Amino acid sequence: MADYYTLLTNAGIAYETACKAAGVPIKLTQISVGDGGGSVYNPAATATALKREVWRGPLNALFQDEKNPSWLLAEVTIPPDVGGWYVREAGLWTDTGILYAIVKYPESFKPVLATSGSGKEFYIRSIFETSNASLVTLLIDDTVVKATRAWVMSYLAEELGKLDGKQSVRVAASTNIVLNGAQQIDGVAVIAGDRVLLANQTLAKDNGLWIVANGDWARATDANSSAKVTPGLTVMVEEGAANGDSLWHLTTNAPIALGTTALTFKMLAGRTGIAAGTYKSLTVDEYGRATAGANPETLAGFGIKDTYTKSEIEGMIANASMLPVGTIVAFPGATPPVGFLELDNSVKSAALYPDLNTYLAGKYNKGDEGTGNFRLPDGRGEFLRGWDHGRGVDGGRAIGSYQLDTLQNITGTFDGYLDITTAGGAFSLSNMSTSSTPLNQKNAYHGAYFDASKVARTSTETRPRNLAVMWCIKAWNAPINQGNIDIAALAVLAQQASEINQGTAKVATQAQTNAGADDSVIVTPKKLTWGFQFQKSGIGYCVFPSWLGGFTIQWGVYSIVSSTTDQTISFPLTFPNAALSAVALSDYTPGSGSVGFVAMGALNKNGFTVRSSSGTSTRWLAVGC
Numbered sequence: 001m002a003d004y005y006t007l008l009t010n011a012g013i014a015y016e017t018a019c020k021a022a023g024v025p026i027k028l029t030q031i032s033v034g035d036g037g038g039s040v041y042n043p044a045a046t047a048t049a050l051k052r053e054v055w056r057g058p059l060n061a062l063f064q065d066e067k068n069p070s071w072l073l074a075e076v077t078i079p080p081d082v083g084g085w086y087v088r089e090a091g092l093w094t095d096t097g098i099l100y101a102i103v104k105y106p107e108s109f110k111p112v113l114a115t116s117g118s119g120k121e122f123y124i125r126s127i128f129e130t131s132n133a134s135l136v137t138l139l140i141d142d143t144v145v146k147a148t149r150a151w152v153m154s155y156l157a158e159e160l161g162k163l164d165g166k167q168s169v170r171v172a173a174s175t176n177i178v179l180n181g182a183q184q185i186d187g188v189a190v191i192a193g194d195r196v197l198l199a200n201q202t203l204a205k206d207n208g209l210w211i212v213a214n215g216d217w218a219r220a221t222d223a224n225s226s227a228k229v230t231p232g233l234t235v236m237v238e239e240g241a242a243n244g245d246s247l248w249h250l251t252t253n254a255p256i257a258l259g260t261t262a263l264t265f266k267m268l269a270g271r272t273g274i275a276a277g278t279y280k281s282l283t284v285d286e287y288g289r290a291t292a293g294a295n296p297e298t299l300a301g302f303g304i305k306d307t308y309t310k311s312e313i314e315g316m317i318a319n320a321s322m323l324p325v326g327t328i329v330a331f332p333g334a335t336p337p338v339g340f341l342e343l344d345n346s347v348k349s350a351a352l353y354p355d356l357n358t359y360l361a362g363k364y365n366k367g368d369e370g371t372g373n374f375r376l377p378d379g380r381g382e383f384l385r386g387w388d389h390g391r392g393v394d395g396g397r398a399i400g401s402y403q404l405d406t407l408q409n410i411t412g413t414f415d416g417y418l419d420i421t422t423a424g425g426a427f428s429l430s431n432m433s434t435s436s437t438p439l440n441q442k443n444a445y446h447g448a449y450f451d452a453s454k455v456a457r458t459s460t461e462t463r464p465r466n467l468a469v470m471w472c473i474k475a476w477n478a479p480i481n482q483g484n485i486d487i488a489a490l491a492v493l494a495q496q497a498s499e500i501n502q503g504t505a506k507v508a509t510q511a512q513t514n515a516g517a518d519d520s521v522i523v524t525p526k527k528l529t530w531g532f533q534f535q536k537s538g539i540g541y542c543v544f545p546s547w548l549g550g551f552t553i554q555w556g557v558y559s560i561v562s563s564t565t566d567q568t569i570s571f572p573l574t575f576p577n578a579a580l581s582a583v584a585l586s587d588y589t590p591g592s593g594s595v596g597f598v599a600m601g602a603l604n605k606n607g608f609t610v611r612s613s614s615g616t617s618t619r620w621l622a623v624g625c
Contacts, residue, residue: 004104006128007045012092012100027095031076032056033105033124036088043089043102050102054085059092070129078122083112090124101128161222166209168236172197172243179210179217186240195233196249197265204262209235219258223230225340226258234268246270248328323474326359328384330469340472343379350374356475379471383463405461426450460558496520525545533573541573550576554622558584560598560612575624582608582622 008016017027034050041051057076065071074092074207087110103126110122122428171185173196182191190196193213201207209223223229233250237243247269251263279293281302296302299309323329328343334341339415341356349359349368357374364375377400385403389392397403423429428449452458497505508521510530539556558569571579586598598618601609605624612618 004106006101006103006126007043008101008128008459009047009099010045011048012094013045015094015098015100026100028059028062028074028092028100029095029291030056030093031059031074031124031126032091032093033078033087033110034089034091035086040088040107041104043104045102047091048099050089050091050099053091054087055082056093065127071127072129074126074128076124079122080108080113080121081109083122084115085110085123087124090126092126092128101126103128130270161225161228162230164230164232164234166222166233167195168238169195169197169209170238171240172199172246172248172604174200174243176200177204181214182212185242188239188241197237199248199265205260207263207265208258224258226256229256229258229263230254232454237270243267243270249547268608270572289401325355325474327474328379329472329474330365331472332467332469334470336470336472339474339476341376341475343377343471343473345376345378345380347373347375353475356473376473382471383466383472405463406460423448426452426454428454485533510546516547535572539572539573543573549625551574551625552623554624556620557587558610558618558620560610560618564611566601566609566611568607568609569618569620571605571622575605577605577625579603579605579608579622579624581624582620584608584610584618584620586612587617587619 016026017023019305020089032053033055034053037051057078059074059076061075063073065073087105087108090105091099092101092103094100094360099568105124107568108122168239170196171188171190173185177183177185177198179198182189184190185196190212192212192214196210196212197216198210199205208229209220210217211220218224223233226509229250230248231252231254235248237246237248240246246267248265251264251266255261256263266287266585267289269289272285272289274290274293277293279290281294281296282290285291294301299307329340331337331340341348341353341466345364348356350372353374360374362374364377366375369375372517382402385394387399388397389399394403428451478571506521508523508527509519510527512518512521513523513527515529528547531543531550533541541552541554544551552573552575554571554573556569556572558567562568569584582600582603584598584600598610598612601611603622608622610618610620
């Protein structure tokens with residue numbers, strides 16, 4: 001038998017047998033330590049208590065050994081405020097007060113600070129074997145239990161392994177590989193201990209995080225159980241020609257049974273094969289990554305379908321009718337469109353409408369337009385007639401001349417005595433005889449009258465049926481910038497601003513502001529105050545802006561402590577170039593009967609020296625730049 005060991009007691013074995021028979025768990029609650037009665041001894045299975053118990057407390061932990069499931073490990077920490085005795089034995093107790101196991105422990109002294117001069121926490125771990133470890137239950141009082149360092153580290157590692165964010169891998173394999181030995185993956189020679197992401201194994205259940213080994217590979221400890229491999233698992237890839245510096249995540253949904261469920265990993269961020277640069281057209285994957293780019297130079301390249309092609313536009317331009325200046329067009333509205341003026345006989349400026357002025361050439365001027373103006377034709381209430389231009393239908397006309405309305409002449413005659421008994425249409429009869437002969441007598445003398453209004457619409461003019469429109473003339477070509485109308489309006493503003501002229505001006509630089517010689521630039525408030533400093537106190541200074549040469553005034557008060565030695569008064573601010581002058585005056589107390597004196601010495605950028613009556617308060621003022 002080993003020198004130090006743990007035994008299940010006979011009472012403990014009986015308790016365990018009874019628990020198995022009843023189907024209830026074995027409940028362990030406490031551990032006790034003893035000094036063996038003052039000496040080391042060999043515990044026996046017949047023991048029901050320790051030889052001499054010196055301390056008892058709750059178990060910290062009870063768990064199975066990772067390599068031997070039938071072994072149980074019990075842990076306890078004895079606090080530093082108890083002790084002053086040796087530990088030679090220990091016992092594990094059930095919740096019913098039975099000594100379940102007894103431990104022969106290496107003789108160790110447990111000091112206590114109050115009597116031993118030092119104190120420490122005492123940690124005991126006991127290993128014992130049971131026939132069915134799964135039946136053993138640890139009852140813990142959370143208010144007194146303490147965690148061991150090993151347990152904490154193990155617990156942290158286990159919990160961290162369950163997080164979705166995993167430790168980075170060296171490389172990621174996007175093709176099927178053999179899970180054995182060192183090899184080349186994505187241009188990198190991996191060696192034992194390297195972490196690798198497998199994302200495209202033939203059997204997708206084998207995808208995941210693996211550790212390279214000289215023999216068979218094993219899954220990484222942070223991804224070797226179903227609880228640690230969860231949907232959304234993410235991992236960074238450090239190296240690799242194709243997958244280096246990329247981020248991958250697990251897209252498989254729960255539930256996941258590691259080693260059974262097919263795992264799908266996809267690149268969330270990283271290299272997509274598209275070169276760095278500026279692109280006008282991009283192809284984007286489901287994660288918003290640009291996977292392809294192009295710089296098309298045609299509408300078709302951009303996939304634009306709601307416009308004309310280049311050839312179609314060129315054809316429309318070639319066949320389009322651009323109305324020249326001077327074209328007269330009828331519009332059925334009261335407002336002329338942009339680029340047109342109403343033919344209203346008004347006077348216009350030749351400067352505003354130079355093209356139209358040139359085209360009309362003063363043809364409609366009456367002589368009262370004034371210098372630089374021209375007159376428009378008057379189309380209000382007029383029909384427009386094509387110029388005869390030598391045809392002979394309306395000969396003798398000058399283009400642009402007005403013509404009054406006329407009626408083609410109608411002629412006819414009556415001769416002799418008329419024997420008219422009836423009249424109709426445009427004609428009417430009247431009795432011209434002085435006798436009382438009835439009108440129906442054939443030999444009566446009658447008068448005949450013609451009146452067209454009796455059978456037709458008549459008015460004061462001869463006209464066809466018509467529609468009233470506004471006759472307008474094309475005045476300029478640009479639909480937005482109306483000839484040079486805008487340019488003329490801006491011409492004055494485009495010149496250099498001066499005291500008597502509006503215009504534009506540049507902002508002065510600080511150098512121009514300081515020089516004060518350029519009258520064609522303007523100064524901003526920031527440049528006006530550049531370099532200005534001011535300290536408002538009994539000892540202070542005022543530094544004028546840089547455009548005033550940085551002229552500086554400083555002042556202060558100084559108490560003289562000696563009348564026999566020179567004393568230095570330092571300026572609160574060193575003059576940048578030179579101290580030009582300084583004065584100092586002595587204070588005196590009214591009614592004291594005495595007046596002090598001040599004598600000044602050396603003056604420089606940093607200060608000056610004075611000598612004065614002892615205890616005299618001196619006020620001084622200095623100027624410089």
